Amino acid sequence: MELKYKRILLKMSGEVLGSDRAPVDSEKVMIAARHIKDLHDAGVEVGVVCGGGNIMRGRDSGSMDRNRADAIGMLATAINAMSLEHALIDLKVPVRVLSAVQIELFMDTYSARLANSALDSGEVVIFACGSGLPFFSTDTASALRAAQIHADAMLLAKNVDGVYSADPKKDPSAVKYDKLTYDEVIAKQLRATDLTAITLCRDTGMPIVVFSMEDDSAFVRAAAGENVGTVIS
Secondary structure (H helix, E strand, C coil): CCCCCCCCEEEECHHHHHCCCCCCCHHHHHHHHHHHHHHHHHCCCEEEEEEECCCCCCCCCCCHHHHHHHHHHHHHHHHHHHHHHHHHHCCCCCCCEEECCCCCCEECCHHHHHHHHHHCCCCEEEEEEECCCCCCHHHHHHHHHHHHHCCEEEEEECCCCCEECCCCCCCCCCCCHHHHHCHHHHCCCCCCCCHHHHHHHHHHHCEEEEECCCCCCCCHHHHHCCCEEEEEE
């Protein structure tokens, strides 16, 4: 299959790794790892950011100080990153985890030089701990890492199959968009990703492809440039 996007940043929500059985469900982790393997086997150079919402999300921490809550959320993403790393190793996929904060006992510390070198050598690179700063979401961290690794596109694997005019689970009249501009997403206040992330992608010219995590073939097809969801550019 001919690839439109040779190097991508894949963002997955932490919720896709959890279930009612466990916050980190090994079966769900393996499903996510197989999607990454499919991309790698197709020749895509893959960077991955996974959220921590299956364990802890800073903005949902109630009265806890946001600095501390986001720090806990960053550690949650490190747990998810290590879980994905283990699954990819089991699948014989070369992988490296790089953390935005120093936890050298468990993973290497992030630098753009290390990330690009690993991707150039054919490794999947998982980025842990977001941007390393409180008040910035993992969506924003994804946009930042996408720019730093010179990705051709940012792929957002969601629980819905694209960007809609409203929440399709609540509004049956919601309309799905095939294509949008960054400014349309901002003007219409669409919930494709957070405002900081969409602005950063606009400023760096980073296309965003939003598609369903549930469609097993969508990952590789998205990298090939097929219409699998919504393209924001």
